[in-house]
Amino acid sequence: MPGAPAGLALFETAYARTLAWEQPYANDPADPGGETVYGIARRRHPDWLGWRRVEALRTQPGFPRSLGTDVELQRLARAFYATEFWRPLRCDEIAEAGSPDLSAKVFDVAVNVGRRRAAELLQLGLCAAGGALEIDGRIGPDTLGSLSRAGPGMALALLRSVQAGYYRGLVAARPALQRFANGWERRALS
Numbered sequence: 001m002p003g004a005p006a007g008l009a010l011f012e013t014a015y016a017r018t019l020a021w022e023q024p025y026a027n028d029p030a031d032p033g034g035e036t037v038y039g040i041a042r043r044r045h046p047d048w049l050g051w052r053r054v055e056a057l058r059t060q061p062g063f064p065r066s067l068g069t070d071v072e073l074q075r076l077a078r079a080f081y082a083t084e085f086w087r088p089l090r091c092d093e094i095a096e097a098g099s100p101d102l103s104a105k106v107f108d109v110a111v112n113v114g115r116r117r118a119a120e121l122l123q124l125g126l127c128a129a130g131g132a133l134e135i136d137g138r139i140g141p142d143t144l145g146s147l148s149r150a151g152p153g154m155a156l157a158l159l160r161s162v163q164a165g166y167y168r169g170l171v172a173a174r175p176a177l178q179r180f181a182n183g184w185e186r187r188a189l190s
Contacts, residue, residue: 007092011082014091014104018081018111021187024068025054030176037067038077039111045084050076085110089119090139097144099152102159106139109163112187119143121166125158126150164188 022039033041040048053073057066067073086092089110094103110118116137123135123143129150133142147155167184171177 010092010095010100010103011086013100014086014107015078015081017104017190018108021108021183022111025064027064030179032177037073040077040080044114045080048076048080050080081107081111085115088115090144093144094139094147097147097152099147099156102147102152102156105156105159108187108190109159112184113163113166117166121162122147122155122159125162126155128158128162129154160189 019038022036025037026033027035033043035042037050037054040050042048042051050073053070053076054067057063057070057073060066085107089106091103091107094106106118106122109121113121119137119139120135122139123133123137123146126143126146127133127135129146133146150158164185167181167188170184171181
């Protein structure tokens with residue numbers, strides 16, 4: 001978990017927002033993420049410790065509904081997201097730059113499209129605000145500086161727009177993904 005109490009509260013708020021979009025369990029063959037638990041895709045994160053727990057629960061009655069109430073699985077998901085997404089994306093620093101809502105949004109985008117892509121989308125939005133910024137998929141001092149110059153409200157609005165455009169591009173390239181377009185659009189604009 002993030003170390004400081006304020007960071008913990010910010011993470012918990014962002015995590016709760018993201019879980020509003022992510023089911024405890026999904027395995028839609030048309031979904032590019034494939035089998036997922038709380039948004040953690042087995043294809044992208046096959047070594048996540050939670051998959052052992054999923055396999056153990058798979059053999060018991062009530063699967064997959066039981067995943068939504070399993071405290072150990074919830075703990076593993078929360079720890080994974082704090083370690084693999086929140087901290088590397090420097091979400092506490094984004095919040096300190098004036099935008100807890102933007103830090104939650106960057107986190108949510110990353111859960112849905114990956115850390116690197118989320119950072120790139122944020123950087124593209126900041127460039128649209130007039131920032132001279134390398135699109136490198138890493139949130140570092142230059143990205144945080146551009147965020148400060150753009151202002152958190154503008155950065156959040158631009159990230160929403162760029163994220164929506166990204167999803168539209170996915171659907172244009174792969175029309176079979178159209179069935180996800182409305183949900184992706186709502187998520188982007190949230």
